[in-house]
Amino acid sequence: MAGEGQAVVVDGICKSYGGDVQALQNVSFEVKPGELFGLIGPDGAGKTTLLRILTTLLLADSGSASVHGLDVRREFSAIRGIVGYMPGKFSLYQDLSVEENLNFFATVFGTTVKANYHLVEDIYRQLEPFKTRLAGNLSGGMKQKLALCCALIHAPTVLFLDEPTTGVDPVSRKDFWGMLGRLRDSGIAIVVSTPYMDEAARCERIALIQKGQIIAMDSLAGILASNQTETYAVRGEGLLGVLKALRAYPETRYCYAFGQEHHLVLKGDADPKGAESFLRAQGHQDVSFRRIEPTIEDVFIALMQDQADV
């Protein structure tokens, strides 16, 4: 079959929830063994639905998907033995201790913590001081590390992580991505979803997903290179007024707040000088224009805009 040797193959998956809501529309991609693949998109884009289909928890309406050549529809029980899944919501037993949780998930997969300790050692070492603490009493970051351990303890070949860093502090987030990188290096294919654009840099390849559709898929550098929209960072006194004025400017395609400045994309070959003098004519002070390299967030917004325009 196509995609031989791939860890994950998704081909034309569609899923709708009761008529109107199209959660996924014709989604296709492949993930190689030892690849860290990021699904990046805002809340409600369909990331969780996709991961639930791949982990055999949900049936797709149409299209096919396989994990290591095993069909998610027909061979779901074999898949459950080889994948690790970390749901977006903390789903371990809050009333079991750290080690009890880990032991339980090892044993139901017919293995022991000892046999696969090398896989989780790196992460578990940080949890060890709290191993008798109930999982419900751990901090957010610790919970995520424990959940990762439990998803890894049966030595899966593919790991599906649903927003593992949501609600985790920046230091733990960095830590967590470091761990994922090392797991990838050991040959495990990892599919991870995240709403944080800045985490895209950690992935080999990313798929930008919006309203159930993949709007771009490549390495981060590839996506940035092929989406060089002319973007200007605009500063000025009274940020809100500047934003309103820019949006009212007839040559503006779109403009949005971005930290302490606004990012502006103009229609066609419109000259930024025109926008600048428009602002000054409106009485805005200290206006400065600067051409910038679009970040992944700019690209995402540009692609969303393209999608909306179609």
Next chain:
Amino acid sequence: MQVLLYILQKEFLLIFRDKTILRLIFIMPLMQLLVIPLAADYEVKHIAIAVVDLDHSSTSQRLTHKVGSSSYFQIIATPHSYAEATKLAEEGKADIVLTIPPDFERDLETTGLTSLQLAADAVDGVRAGLGTSYALAMVRQFQAGMRSGATSADMSRAGPTIEVVSANLYNPHIDYPKFMVPGLLAILVTMVGAFLSALNIVQEKEAGTIEQINVTPIAKYQFILGKLIPFWLLGLLSITIGMLVGRVAFDLWPAGSLLTIYLFSAVYLIGVLGIGLFISTLTESQQQATLISFFFMMIFVLLSGLYTPIESMPNWAQTIAAFNPPSYFVEVVRGVYIKGSETRDLLPALLRLGGFALVFNLLAMWSYKKRSS
């Protein structure tokens, strides 16, 4: 098999850490068995009666005295007119008004025929019904007493009388705890089996742990057995505690064999666990499960024969009760406790309970899915 053992180990760990479940298992039997049999029996006592004596004869005074000396009645007033008495009823002070007409004694002596009037405040139907029948019984007794005091010539004039002697088999003194405790035991097992198990499974849904379980190779039957076995044991534990409470507090112990009790409990519990499992597959949160459980519990208790005998219900209600598993179990536990029934006497009930167990579990298995579409 080994996986099932690990699942059971986890379940027991979680149950013993859940203080609510433990409290329910130990405190529920105590509270139910200590309070309900003593507080809620069917006897209606201290009925407030107003006697309107318009006769003022020695016979009417004797009748009034007889009513007043009974523990069932309490004469709260002796108004001079019926209108005054109904006013008392209106104010809720009198439950029953007994009116003795003028010439009561004279009519009785000359013609042997007279009448009395009983009026009851029927807002509380049970109190009114029982109150009137107690009062009627009292009048009848009073009449019999008058006869025995009369001469044989009077007797022949009054005609032959039939005296009814009744005996209460198995429970000679109609001892309420003896009747209620076994019934409550049956309800207790139902609550532990059906509702604690339902709540427990829904808790896994709420906490999301079921998601994590569903992506493991744990088979459907392993997960279900892992849930049913602990609550099956807890159900048996709760009936044991209940029986011990009955023994200590009321000196009650099954007249029949303990083995019969446990055999039926074991089969019955499989059925109610099936109901619990079924409820859990229909609901997404513990709140929903609790509300649905309430609905079931009302039917279970009210149509189980615990308080009102099924035989005296209308036909349609009896039909519903025939499909109400607790009705059989209440009957069985009472039979073993009071009559000393043996397993072979109760075989039809055993078959029915077995049937329920099969149906509810199949229903639950069918509606429990490891993945959604």
